[in-house]
Amino acid sequence: MKIKGIMQRLTGVIAGLTLVSVMLLATTGNAWAEDKVYLKDGRVLEGEIIREVNGSVWITYSIGGVEQKGAFFASGLIDRIERDATGDLPPSESLQAAKASTTKVSPRKPGEHRGVVITLEGMVGMQFSATPLEELIPWLEEQDVDVVVFKIKSGGGYALEVPILHDLLYNEYKPRFRTVAWIETAISAAAMTSHILEEIYFMPEGNYGACTMWSGALQQSDEYSTEKVIMMMEKVSAKANHPEAIMRSMQLGYPLSCNQNQNGDFTWYNSDEGEFLVNPKDRILTFDSEQAARFKFSKGTADNLDELTKLLGYPEVNWLGEHVAGEIFPISKAELEMREWRKGITTAEEKFQTYFVKYNMSIGNAQSAQDITERGMFVGQARRHLAVIKRAVKKFPIFALLRNLTPEWFAEQQEMLRDLMRQP
Amino acid sequence: MNTQLNRVWTAAAVGLLAVIGMTGAAAASSPTAAVSAVSGVMTGVLSGVSFDTPDQLIFKDGRIISGKVLEETETQVRFLVVVAGISGEQTYNKADILAIERGEVGDEVEATTTPARGGVDHPDNPIAADTADENAPGVYVLELTGKFGRDIAPTPIRNTIKDIAKYRPEYVIVVMDNTWETARGDERPDFAAEFDQFRITEEIEPILTKELPEILGYNPKVVVWVKTAMGGAAFLPLNFDTVYFSSDGKMGGIGNLTELFGSTGTAIVREKQFSLRMGRARGMAVRGGYDTKIVTAMARVGYVLSYRIERGKAVLVEAMPNSDLGEFLLTDNGEGENADSVRALARGEGNDVLTLDAKIAGILGVSKGQVDELDDLLYELEIERSHKVIEGKSKRLMERWGGELVSAERSLRDLWKQVGEIQVQGEYRERQAARARQMQIITKIILILEKYDEVYKVRLLKIPDGLPPVTQLEIMHEQLRQDQMKDRP
Structure with a gap:
């Protein structure tokens, strides 16, 4: 078959994504990861990596429907490994070591302050999410952490995650830890999230703002949605002692100006009546670190952890974690967990469409199969792809929300696959 | 680690002593006694030995043996093997072992040595070692040439800093000399712009x-x-506080910020997009210690900026110049008759956006001086009499990257052509073989695209016509796989 033919067929498959209506035999909940091991001889093994050491793997996979359990492949035979983001893979040795190294709580020394730096990066609602942050709290408590620094580097994301993050940071983190933001880039939803924290520090290149809500082809969100978010951010500004006018200029094209009194305090206006014009009319405000410090929005600018420690007012902080070459702060277990989360959801995001196409292809093939054995083979494959989708949704619930993958949808799919196998 | 070993020794000793009928606190708690006892079971089989978290030897043939590492030399591992609660000691050659997994992570710290700054301790650094003045500061020159985003990309630079780290220089001179040309290889004018390359x-x-x-x-x-x-590339120097220009140096080509989205969407959302980009660009200027007005004038049409000199330094004014105050125009509002004429643009004299040349960069304090030779620069840095220029591998590393890209592009062309040429026809075995070949080639293509993703994603990797994105290729692969399953003899 010519490649053009394949492409045409694929277009059909993709177009038919939402038109699936099939059946299937009762299935067991097969926990099947879709790891791929690319061998140097060109073979690609798809299945579940159950163990991995120094690049060599043990993988359970199937050939023509026959399962090969725990087959071993030495690293020398392997070209590369592509991991299924939805599976619970064995952690790498370095990760294990790092985790082990920080799981024990040593007695606190007199006057000791313990801190942790956790990066929040990527898209808000995806990589930058409340889910892993919530899971870190028990470990942070166990380690007797005083200060949690969220180092932010994000260009924004889904507005729907912002109030969830506000709730978590304000009600769970702040009562337990001194919680601060350290801004490298906080744009849009990332700035709106950080806004719940009173203590905001910048890196020299830091930038913060541009919170206008939009969707599609640069279309501003409707008036009602915009107003709801403005109201939300007014409350957040009040809770964190930030002037409301600042966030309004970040959200809408309001001018922003201020006066400074003898005590150095500022009075803010969403007009140009103040002595200092910070944002002209019809522009959207994004602070740089100089502006943020000048107008006391930030508590200061720190290029590294030593500078941040001083700004936080401590002579010294025991920053938990391992020193890793090329990293500007010690890498703690919490940070490792966060990086694992980001890696996992990024892969899942990249592969999600592929998961669906594979699932639908299998169903299409099962539907057209005349032979019950052949149909069973494709239904089995569809079940495995569906299990992967289900696992992805379980691990990263945002996918369910974004694609409307409700429990009912999964039940319908199972029923459809069962029906498919009942057909003669 | 010692505690763990003691526990193991104790456990082993207790097990041994239990078998041979000897019990006693003194014997069980003595590491020496325990070692003796364990040594005594070299050929025996014992029961009752257990570990909370056993060590594992993982062999290259896939076998895994649990137990406890008793001794490890460079070539061998002496190991207490535990199988179904039965133990015995064995010695294995390390050549057969893939990995040794410890039951508990120890406190061992890898010994590291740090060469002195300037590279004098580095064995691969003949220049540093042979230099007459060992205290002279090391100077490493990193030349960034070629297309920005293609030849000048994160991977080769990251490889180069590993080389820099070997020599531990005091100075790293980054020569910024990117190719400013169209896709066809024609030189681009100054007013052409690529803001989003930030x-x-x-x-x-x-x-x-x-x-x-x-x-x-x-x-x-x-x-x-x-x-x-x-x-x-214009953004990169802004991050550093020490910048020099060559006499014909220029820095700009980012003046298309407000044209990035045309008339798409609502004005306020476009404004948001400009704002967040400028926020990030201004951040770079702040890091380098430069007035953010300069980068705004470089990027945004409609931004009016003038300067005057006060006490030898440029003072920037966001307004048209006041000649009474000795002010000069940098950028006007670009509207109406202020819009740059073709004549002005052709002569590189446009002022809708700012392009820094050596002179204006010097006036505005971006450039600390004009230098055309490395010696001139070393003179400006006041190290012309005492320095050692390190002959690192940066040039080779950067060139190798460029070569890899060309080779990758050639492979992509060949492989994609091959995919199209393969006919799935004939007997069952022929059909299967043809599809398998297609799948193999598609996998190779995906590997190449992923390896050079940093260049591919900025569209600077030349790909053959019709080659779909990776996601689509993966689906094609799956389609072929399922076709294989459906096909019957």
Whole structure:
């Protein structure tokens, strides 16, 4: 078959994504990861990596429907490994070591302050999410952490995650830890999230703002949605002692100006009546670190952890974690967990469409199969792809929300696959 | 680790003593006694030996043996093997072992040696070692040439800083000389612009400002020497406080910010997009210690900026110049008759946006001086009499990357052509073989695209016509796989 033919067929498959209506035999909940091991001889093994050491793997996979359990492949035979983001893979040795190294709580020394730096990066609602942050709290408590620094580097994301993050940071983190933001880039939803924290520090290149809500082809969100978010951010500004006018200029094209009194305090206006014009009319405000410090929005600018420690007012902080070459702060277990989360959801995001196409292809093939054995083979494959989708949704619930993958949808799919196998 | 070993020894000793009928606190708690006892079971089989977290030997043939590492030399491992609660001691050659997994992570610290700054301790650094003045500061020159985002990309720069770290120089001179040309290879005018290439700089800059100092353990003096820094490359020098220009150096080509989206969407959302981009660009200027007005004038049409000199320094004014105050125009509002004429643009004299040349960069304090030779630069840095220029591998590493890209592009062309040429026809076995070949080739294509993703994603990797994106290729692969399953003899 010519490649053009394949492409045409694929277009059909993709177009038919939402038109699936099939059946299937009762299935067991097969926990099947879709790891791929690319061998140097060109073979690609798809299945579940159950163990991995120094690049060599043990993988359970199937050939023509026959399962090969725990087959071993030495690293020398392997070209590369592509991991299924939805599976619970064995952690790498370095990760294990790092985790082990920080799981024990040593007695606190007199006057000791313990801190942790956790990066929040990527898209808000995806990589930058409340889910892993919530899971870190028990470990942070166990380690007797005083200060949690969220180092932010994000260009924004889904507005729907912002109030969830506000709730978590304000009600769970702040009562337990001194919680601060350290801004490298906080744009849009990332700035709106950080806004719940009173203590905001910048890196020299830091930038913060541009919170206008939009969707599609640069279309501003409707008036009602915009107003709801403005109201939300007014409350957040009040809770964190930030002037409301600042966030309004970040959200809408309001001018922003201020006066400074003898005590150095500022009075803010969403007009140009103040002595200092910070944002002209019809522009959207994004602070740089100089502006943020000048107008006391930030508590200061720190290029590294030593500078941040001083700004936080401590002579010294025991920053938990391992020193890793090329990293500007010690890498703690919490940070490792966060990086694992980001890696996992990024892969899942990249592969999600592929998961669906594979699932639908299998169903299409099962539907057209005349032979019950052949149909069973494709239904089995569809079940495995569906299990992967289900696992992805379980691990990263945002996918369910974004694609409307409700429990009912999964039940319908199972029923459809069962029906498919009942057909003669 | 010692505690764990003691526990193991104790456990082993207790097990042994239990078998041979000897019990006693003194014997069980003595590591020496325990070792003796364990040694005594070299050929025996014992029961009752257990570990909370056993060590594992993983062999290259896939076998895994649990137990406890008793002794490890460079070539062998003496191991207490435990199988179904039965133990015995064995010695294995390390050549057969893939990995040794410890039941508990120890406190061992890898011994590291840190060569002195300047590279004098580095065995691969003949220049440093042979130099007459061992205290002379080391100077490493990193030339960034070629297309920004393609030849000048994160991977080769990251490879180069590993080389820099070997020599531990005091100075790193980054020569910025990117090719400013169209896709066809024609030279681009100054008014052409690529603001959104700032994302490439955002990936490169931390390698030099954060990763390099962290690897070295100190901050080398990074000096940027601008020959051509156009498009996204213009942002890179802004991150550093020491910049020199060559006499014909220029820095700009980012003046299309407000044209990026045309008339798409609502004005306020476009404004948001400009704002967030400018926020990030201004951040770079702040890091380098420059007035953010300069980068705004470089990027945004409609931004009016003038300057005057006060006490030898430029004072920037966001207004048209006042000649009474001796002010000069940098950029006007670009509207109506202020819009740059073709004549002005052709002569590189446009002022709708700012392009820095050596003169104006010097006036505005971006450039510390004009230098056309490395010796001139070393003179400006006041190290012309005492320095050692390190002959690192940067040029080779950067060139190798360029070569890899060309080779990758050639492979992509050949492989994609092959995919199209394969006919799935004939007997069952022939059909199967044809599809398998297609799948293999598609996998190879995906591997190449993923390996050079940093160039591919900024559309600077030349790909053959019709080659779909990776996601689509993966689906094609799956389609072929399922076709294989459906096909029957």
